[in-house]
Amino acid sequence: MRTAAGQFRKLSLRGLCICAALTGLCTSASAQEPDEAVKQVIAQHHGSVALYAHQLNTGKTISIDADKPVQTASTIKLALLWTAVHEIALGHATWDEKVTLKPGEGVAGSGILHFFDTPITLTLKDIATMMVIVSDNTATNLMIDRFPTKQVDGNMTALGYTDTWLYKKVFKPADGPMPADQPKFGLGKTTPHQIAQLIEKIGRCDVDLPGQPKVNQAKADTACNVAIDMLRNQFYRDTIPRYLETLDNTEKGSGIASKTGSLDATRSDVAILAAKSGPIVLAVYTYDNADKGWSVDNEGEVAIAKIAQAVVKAWSPAGIDGKSLTSGLGLPPGTAKGASK
Secondary structure, eight states: OOOGGGTTOOOOOSSOOEEETTTTEEEBTTBSSOOHHHHHHHHHOSSEEEEEEEETTTOOEEEESTTSOEEOGGGGHHHHHHHHHHHHHTTSOOTTOEEEEOTTOOOOSSOSGGGSOSSEEEEHHHHHHHHHHSOOHHHHHHHHHHSOHHHHHHHHHHTTOTTOEEOSOTTSOOSSOOOTTHHHHTTEEEOHHHHHHHHHHHHHTOOOOTTSOOOOHHHHHHHHHHHHHHHHTOSOOSSTTTTTOOSOOTTTOOSEEEEEEEETTEEEEEEEEOBTTSOEEEEEEEESOSOOOOSTTOHHHHHHHHHHHHHHHHHOTTOBOGGGOSTTTTOOTTOOOGGGO
């Protein structure tokens, strides 16, 4: 969730994990310790960093304070996106259903809908796209009208993401009593591990809820491809994509599907990286940042970019390629859902 001032610039394998309590570093058998470059970035950052990186086909993982609850800012909008795809796959919603933005419903901050004349009729796909691509806060609130926070949070709990919560609409009073920790986290909370699991589910098109009716997988795949395309066209590219995209991606499409989040003292990005050696999910949260500015060289944003660069350099020296950024992520059937363990 970007403020008005900044709106336009914007390995735990499934096995033994050795944790160093003093440093918060957790490593696994396939990566004895986080890459030295990642540790150096964290050591040099004037603030705190929590992250989770996982390569889905190899099991390589870096986990640093990955289960620590953090402010989501706009990355919590991924929970709304997953819920929308789930409902479409069940036949309970469609991308082309109409949504009306009424006078007085616009809110400030990131996005452009609050500049439009109202009333204006849009589609569910329109508002989901705006919520993802430019992190539009007005579009987010329209999405919450369609998929209320109670429904979204219930889904996250059913998936086992008990530290992932969307508390309320953006810049609007809460509809009812809030959890005691809401003032600390604001719009929402999550952990790097849980939000990485969630974006992995979108990429794999795993949109079933435990104990609930199964979705129509054909509908799900179609809806997931729409959602992935939104994430690939993320407008804010100064964090994870910053040093990874060296060519124009406007024609062939990006090899990174991501959702960013920003507050004065936090920067975050959650992404699927279509690495040539196999897809990687990466969630990085910088918080308590000394740099509270909104320039393209904000230290938190640069730190995230350097971490992403280090991960890809270590795990996929050949780089990234967007060809596999479709529903299922090009993974063979039965590939272990490593980040979801």
